[in-house]
Structures are given as structure tokens and as C-alpha cells.
Amino acid sequence: MEIFxxxxxILGYLAITLEHNLKIDKLVPALLMMAxxxxxxxxxxxxxTQWFDSHNSSLMELAPVTNAEGHESRLHLMEGTLLHHxxxxxxxxxxxxxxxxxVEIIDHFNGFxxxxxxxxxxxxxxxxxxxxxxxxxxxxxxxxxxxxxxLITILRKLISDxxxxxxxxxxIIIAANAGGAWSPIGDVTTTMLWMGEKVTxxxxxxxxxxxxxxxxxxxxxxxxxxxxxxxxxxxxxxEGTANKRGPLxxxxxxxxxxxxxxxxxxxxxxxxxxxxxxxxxxxLVAEFISAREFSMTDHTAAHEEHDGHANxxxxxxxxxxxxxxxxxxxxxLMTVAALESLGLIxxxxxxxxxxxxxxxxxxxxxxxxxxxxxxxxVAASMGMFDISQYGVDDHIWHFIAYAAGTGGSMLIxxxxxxxxxxxxxxxxxxxYLKNIAWLALIGYLAxxxxxxxx
Numbered sequence: 001m002e003i004f005x006x007x008x009x010i011l012g013y014l015a016i017t018l019e020h021n022l023k024i025d026k027l028v029p030a031l032l033m034m035a036x037x038x039x040x041x042x043x044x045x046x047x048x049t050q051w052f053d054s055h056n057s058s059l060m061e062l063a064p065v066t067n068a069e070g071h072e073s074r075l076h077l078m079e080g081t082l083l084h085h086x087x088x089x090x091x092x093x094x095x096x097x098x099x100x101x102x103v104e105i106i107d108h109f110n111g112f113x114x115x116x117x118x119x120x121x122x123x124x125x126x127x128x129x130x131x132x133x134x135x136x137x138x139x140x141x142x143x144x145x146x147x148x149x150x151l152i153t154i155l156r157k158l159i160s161d162x163x164x165x166x167x168x169x170x171x172i173i174i175a176a177n178a179g180g181a182w183s184p185i186g187d188v189t190t191t192m193l194w195m196g197e198k199v200t201x202x203x204x205x206x207x208x209x210x211x212x213x214x215x216x217x218x219x220x221x222x223x224x225x226x227x228x229x230x231x232x233x234x235x236x237x238x239e240g241t242a243n244k245r246g247p248l249x250x251x252x253x254x255x256x257x258x259x260x261x262x263x264x265x266x267x268x269x270x271x272x273x274x275x276x277x278x279x280x281x282x283x284l285v286a287e288f289i290s291a292r293e294f295s296m297t298d299h300t301a302a303h304e305e306h307d308g309h310a311n312x313x314x315x316x317x318x319x320x321x322x323x324x325x326x327x328x329x330x331x332x333l334m335t336v337a338a339l340e341s342l343g344l345i346x347x348x349x350x351x352x353x354x355x356x357x358x359x360x361x362x363x364x365x366x367x368x369x370x371x372x373x374x375x376x377x378v379a380a381s382m383g384m385f386d387i388s389q390y391g392v393d394d395h396i397w398h399f400i401a402y403a404a405g406t407g408g409s410m411l412i413x414x415x416x417x418x419x420x421x422x423x424x425x426x427x428x429x430x431x432y433l434k435n436i437a438w439l440a441l442i443g444y445l446a447x448x449x450x451x452x453x454x
Contacts, residue, residue, distance in 0.1 A: 208398055
């Protein structure tokens with residue numbers, strides 16, 4: 001049955017990697033392989049000889065099943081393990097739902113347009129530095145995917161030439177992935193390590209901010225001397241009027257997202273609790289503002305409107321969040337949990353450690369994240385290493401956070417930021433490979449070198 005489960009994982013993973021060729025959203029194979037993997041465990045439950053105890057992070061031998069009591073005992077073990085992993089996965093997913101909803105509420109009030117006011121130049125090189133620095137900072141707060149969407153949207157208001165814009169989009173991918181690596185809320189993988197209690201907020205920032213900064217700065221310095229970023233640009237004329245509540249919602253939303261790690265440190269509660277608190281405050285302010293504006297501008301519509309949620313910014317935000325991404329993460333994390341429960345990932349980790357050094361393995365993992373989604377790579381790596389040997393804030397976890405977060409920049413399909421930029425600006429895979437990938441590789445190696453020296 002182990003062979004069947006591994007086969008399901010490989011087949012499902014292949015379908016995820018070839019998402020664009022197959023024209024099937026990656027959440028479909030993710031959910032199918034999750035259900036089939038756990039079904040395989042249920043059918044082969046009595047035949048397994050080992051089981052990974054996720055509570056104590058250790059591999060245990062299972063006694064052969066000789067009677068109904070033995071089968072019942074294994075059934076309880078499977079149910080307990082499944083519930084444990086589902087609970088841990090849901091903590092991550094609810095955290096992401098909260099963060100996504102806050103970002104959508106900010107966008108509802110056009111809050112991100114405030115960032116455009118920071119751009120006071122018509123020089124291409126200066127604009128490059130502005131967007132890269134903004135991507136680095138924003139991605140650490142609102143995650144690299146959202147930061148990329150926000151900055152490309154702003155770029156469209158500054159640069160009308162799409163051929164010029166894709167160069168900036170490519171550099172935003174590198175900067176956003178670098179910025180997401182050093183923050184516990186900057187990337188799904190760092191969030192997983194943080195919520196899995198592998199890293200703490202202070203140490204993550206302390207160990208990774210300099211390597212991540214180097215990973216962003218060196219490619220940007222090199223790009224500054226490239227022909228694409230020489231000369232000036234002409235910004236198109238302004239369209240529409242700004243929302244006067246935008247700046248308030250932007251600073252409130254970003255401030256309360258940053259507050260989440262502080263809340264966790266003070267209360268020792270799981271991060272999703274702090275995120276729900278932040279979402280509640282942002283939603284309360286948004287509802288209050290919307291209710292006042294609605295009552296002041298249109299009294300008659302209030303009686304004609306039958307849907308009570310029609311003017312709620314919270315309801316609109318919840319209807320716009322990326323549910324396919326949430327379900328994809330559910331499928332991936334629970335599939336990896338199935339492989340971990342059978343001890344397959346732990347055993348693979350032991351074999352890897354005997355074959356090469358951890359640093360070499362993590363460097364390869366970072367390179368692998370350019371081809372394969374970094375979420376399952378990090379989920380798998382968290383189960384590979386013995387927690388008694390590699391405790392909280394061991395350098396191995398920080399290196400995994402850096403490598404998985406920044407390694408994806410080497411190919412446009414290697415990170416969520418790259419995929420969304422590819423879709424928004426119609427960037428071709430081979431254009432990115434030719435023009436941007438080598439810059440990402442230099443940044444990745446430079447940052448990794450700084451991390452290992454430190």
C-alpha cells in the first residue's frame with residue numbers, strides 16, 4: 001500500500017507541475033491525491049509495520065494485528081493522527097484566510113493607491129529601486145503574492161508600455177520572494193515553519209534579513225546597469241478620484257497584520273487567533289465607515305436593497321479571496337501528512353543526511369523549489385529532521401526558510417509571485433529564463449553565502 005500512496009503522490013505532483021499544459025487547476029490533483037492517499041492508509045492500515053508519531057516526532061514500530069482489538073487500536077491511531085494534522089493545517093489556512101481578507105478590505109477602499117504617491121520620479125533606474133524596495137518591504141507584511149499583485153497594478157498606472165513593464169515585473173518577483181523569506185508572515189513556507197514552532201519571529205528576522213537583503217540588492221544593482229533601465233519614462237495621466245479613506249485602511253490593515261507576531265509573543269496563542277483579532281478590528285472599522293458613507297449618500301437604496309450583505313466591505317472581501325489557493329494548500333499539506341504518518345519522509349530524510357551534508361541538501365531544495373512548488377517541499381523537510389536533534393531556531397530551519405523562499409525566483413513558475421506576474425503581464429517562460437533567471441540565481445547564491453558565513 002505504501003507503493004500505491006507514493007505513486008498517487010508522484011502522479012498528483014506531476015499534474016500540479018504540468019497545470020498549464022493540462023489546463024486543470026492545481027487544486028484538483030491536490031485534493032484528489034489527498035483523499036486517495038488517506039484512503040490508501042485506511043485500506044492498508046493492518047499491514048503497516050511502522051508509524052510516525054507526529055506528537056513526539058519519532059518513528060515507532062507497530063505490533064502485528066492479531067485480533068479485532070488490534071485493528072481498533074490502529075484505527076484510533078489513524079484518526080488521532082489525521083485530526084492532529086488537519087488541526088495544524090487548518091491553523092495555517094485560517095491564518096491565510098484572515099490575511100487575505102484584510103488585504104481585500106484595504107483594496108476595497110483603494111488603499112494601495114496610496115503607495116503610488118511614493119513614486120516621485122520619471123527615471124527608469126530610480127523607479128527600479130523604488131519598486132524593488134517596496135516589494136521587499138511589502139512582501140514581508142502582506143506576503144509576496146499580494147505584494148506582487150499590488151506593485152504590478154501600480155506599475156500599470158506609471159508605465160503604459162507593456163514591453164518595458166515586464167522587466168520591472170521580473171525584478172519585483174526577485175525582490176518580493178526575498179522580502180517574504182525573512183518575515184514569519186511573508187511567505188506560506190515561512191508561515192508554516194513559524195506556526196510549526198521551528199522558528200521564532202525574532203530569530204527569523206535576525207538570521208535572514210541580511211541574506212534576504214543581499215538576495216534583493218545584488219540583482220537590483222546589476223539590473224541598474226542594463227539597457228532596459230536606462231533613460232526616462234512618461235507616466236500616463238491620472239484616472240478617477242482617490243478614496244479619502246484609502247490611506248487610513250492601508251495603514252490600519254498593514255499595522256494590524258504586523259501586530260499578529262507581537263500578539264503571539266505576548267499571549268503564546270496560535271497566530272491564527274491574533275489574525276482573527278486583527279481581521280475583526282479592520283472589518284469593524286470598514287463596516288463603520290461604509291455604513292456612515294452609505295447612509296449619508298443614499299437613503300432610498302437602503303429600502304430597495306434586499307441583500308443585507310450588498311454594501312458590506314467584509315462580505316465583498318470574503319467573496320474575493322483566493323479559495324482555490326486555500327484548497328490547494330489543504331490538499332498538499334494533508335497529502336504530505338499521509339506520507340509523513342507512514343514514516344516515509346522521515347526515512348528519506350535519514351537517507352539524505354547520510355548521503356550529503358544538510359547545507360548541500362538545503363541548497364538543492366532551494367533550486368528544486370524553482371521547479372516544484374515550495375509548500376510541499378518545506379512540509380516534507382519539516383518531517384525529515386529529528387526534532388530532538390534540530391530544535392527551535394536551529395540554523396537548518398532558517399536556511400530552509402531562505403532557500404525555499406528565494407530559490408523559486410530562478411524560474412517564473414517557481415513561486416506564487418512569479419505565476420501571478422506571468423498571468424498579469426503575459427510574461428513568457430523563456431523570456432524570464434533568458435533575462436531574469438540568471439539575476440535570481442546570482443542573488444540566491446549571494447544570499448546563501450552570506451547566511452552560511454554568518
